[in-house]
Amino acid sequence: MNAQQTRQTFLDFFEKKSHHIVSSAPMVIKDDPTLMFTNAGMNQFKDIFLGNSPVKFPRIANTQKCLRVSGKHNDLEEVGHDTYHHTMFEMLGNWSFGDYFKKDAINWAWELLTDVYKIDKDRLYVTIFGGDEGDNLQPDMEAHDLWKAHVPENRILRGNKKDNFWEMGDSGPCGPCSEIHVDIRNNQERAEVDGATLVNTGDPKVIEIWNLVFMEFNRLANGSLQPLPAKHVDTGMGFERLCMVLQQKQSNYDTDIFQPIIGKIADISGIRYGAADKTDIAMRVIADHVRAIAFAIADG
Ligand code: SER
Numbered sequence: 001m002n003a004q005q006t007r008q009t010f011l012d013f014f015e016k017k018s019h020h021i022v023s024s025a026p027m028v029i030k031d032d033p034t035l036m037f038t039n040a041g042m043n044q045f046k047d048i049f050l051g052n053s054p055v056k057f058p059r060i061a062n063t064q065k066c067l068r069v070s071g072k073h074n075d076l077e078e079v080g081h082d083t084y085h086h087t088m089f090e091m092l093g094n095w096s097f098g099d100y101f102k103k104d105a106i107n108w109a110w111e112l113l114t115d116v117y118k119i120d121k122d123r124l125y126v127t128i129f130g131g132d133e134g135d136n137l138q139p140d141m142e143a144h145d146l147w148k149a150h151v152p153e154n155r156i157l158r159g160n161k162k163d164n165f166w167e168m169g170d171s172g173p174c175g176p177c178s179e180i181h182v183d184i185r186n187n188q189e190r191a192e193v194d195g196a197t198l199v200n201t202g203d204p205k206v207i208e209i210w211n212l213v214f215m216e217f218n219r220l221a222n223g224s225l226q227p228l229p230a231k232h233v234d235t236g237m238g239f240e241r242l243c244m245v246l247q248q249k250q251s252n253y254d255t256d257i258f259q260p261i262i263g264k265i266a267d268i269s270g271i272r273y274g275a276a277d278k279t280d281i282a283m284r285v286i287a288d289h290v291r292a293i294a295f296a297i298a299d300g
Contacts, residue, residue, distance in 0.1 A: 001117075003243045003257045007063055010092045010237070013112050014061035017104075019094055022057075024064045026299035027088070034169055037067040037296075041093035042168065042213075042234040048097050049173035049215050051229035058099035063239060064091045065295055072169050080285030083204050083251035088292035090239035098230035102178075105212050105233045106146045109180060113210070114150075117246060123183045125199050125206075126151055129165055129176035130158030135225055137165075143178045143214070155196060163200050166213040166234075171221050173228065177213040181206060182245055209245065210237040253284050261287040 001009070011021050025044035029035050035043060041064035047053035068075045069087050078085035096105070113119045126147050131139040139158060147156050158164075159179070167174040183195035185205045198206035215232040217225040240252040247255050253262060262273050265286055271279050 001246045003239075003255060006117075006243050006246055007090075007092070007239060009116060010063070010112070011061055013116055014059075014094045014108075017059070017094075017108060019059040019061040020057035022060050022062045024062060024090075027065045027067050027296055028299045030300075034171065036070065038064065039066055039068050039071065039073045040064070040168060040234075041066070041091045041236050042095075042173065042215075045095060045097070045234070046168070046173060049228060049232055049234075050218060055097040058097050060095040060097070062093055062095075064093060064236075065089075065299070066091050067292060067296065069292075072167065079288050080281045083253060083284075084207055084238075084241055084244070086240060086252070086288050086292070088288070088295055092237040092239050092242070094233070094235050096233035098232060101231050101233060102143055102212075102214055103146055105214070105235060106143065106178065107149075109210055109212055109235065110150045113180065117242070119182065119245060121150075123195070124151065125155045125157060125181040125183070125196055127157045127159040127164055127179045127181070127199065129178070130160055132161045132165065135161070135165075137176070137225075140164075140176045140178070140214075143176070147178070157196060157199055159200065166211065167219055171219050173215050173217070173232075173234075174219050174225075175214045175216040177211050179208045179212070180210040181208050182241075184245060184250060205250065207241060208238070209241045210235060253287060258284075258287050258291075261291065 015021055025038055027038045029038055048055055067088050075085040079087055114121050128143045129140040131137050144156055164177050166177040181199045183206045195206050213234040215234050218228055220226055240257055243255040244252045249255055262283055265283050266273050273283050
């Protein structure tokens, strides 16, 4: 499945589940003083979560251009040195504004990944929020029990606030989240080391592809949590990572999203991609940045 088909399949899947498809918001934010660039799909829906804007469509799906180069979500230092972080990336998302909650979000994510995209179930791990004393929050056993219908218990891992409580920034809508990770190692590597031990450890072959956020709170400027007027779902799947998995590559840069750009850089520089680590990193950085800059300029 090429990148375009992968994106369309996501949108079609959620359209069939009664989601309204909307366009990506611009990456450069014009009307939120707490944020300079769109860093997540939920930014354009912040006022709906907070109850300040009316809900026009209770279910939405989209693909959002995100830029993570500063502030709370900043991947800049990883870009090019690894094979799966970007400054700009596309986030595939489905949204419920006071409509469905954990059960449908979890069941549909599993259905799409395993029945539609046909990702091997044995290569998937999920995480749930393990609770936090400071915020007086219990472990998310509801998500845990919903995952048990699909995933053996030893693949349902508990994560801390850093990995499993999603916040847009220092303040704003937030809530516990449940991530889906995929193991793209070969069979021998998988037999030697249990993939569960590699989740959220920075291993480039055991990576998060989808984050399901259950928006329940607003983090106030004084650090306290206030319940939102309604409960919402915000999911974000890394499009470039999904393409890597479906195209059976080991690097986002080896997919049809980046190969044409890398090929052009090789033509211009006269350096072959794959010739040496140092030039490979440089070529990945250029490919990533040139794409991000082009979209940032186009978005004003
Ligand atoms: N807001 C969450 C994230 O950015 C899920 O979309 O990961």
